Amino acid sequence: MKLYTSPTSPYARLVRVALVEKELTERVEYVFLDPWSSPAELLAVNPACRVPTLVTESGEALTEAGVIVLYLERRYPEPRLMARDNVERVHAQLGAALGCLNSGVGVFLQRRFAEPGAVLETRWAESLQRGAAALVAAVDTARQGDPDLGDLAVAVALDWLDYRFAEEVNWRAGAAEVAAWVDRLLARPAFTNTQPPPA
């Protein structure tokens, strides 16, 4: 497989984390690039020019982080990142984490490219706060066993909030147990090996 990725994309990080947890890294060639510079190599496999893009062993180009991690779970089922009993919760957490990232990345991009206080910046900043609170509220810190895809997605999203919005989205306040739970996940090699460079 070939993964087009970048050091800072939280979407790409989710795929990279899943690849480590599924013990697949030896089967992947990682191509780090800046999607914003429209590299021909990325455009050739993804017309939207976004990371993550995964080219499978059979040569199919897969886009969208959620699609890619669910594909990995289906194609390479062991070790499992989704127990049959948890299918609904895992999908709910995966969607909530990606939705929260969409709001956050939207705010980040509005601030970079749009006028200050643009309507979409305000709308997405509000949904970012709600999304972060919902992610924190949905964590079950008492659940035993290895983290699954839902847990990994939540941890990627909350860690990205610390990376880009530490002042503005203080999800750790009043959530000591969830913060400790996230920090335990962040100590796993899947996370330490995929940490973004200093902001």
Ligand SMILES: N[C@@H](CCC(=O)N[C@@H](CS)C(=O)NCC(=O)O)C(=O)O
């Ligand atoms: N919905 C996509 C979002 C991916 C995305 O927005 N990636 C960003 C980096 S964080 C990117 O490549 N942006 C380049 C562009 O949109 O031109 C997913 O879930 O994978």
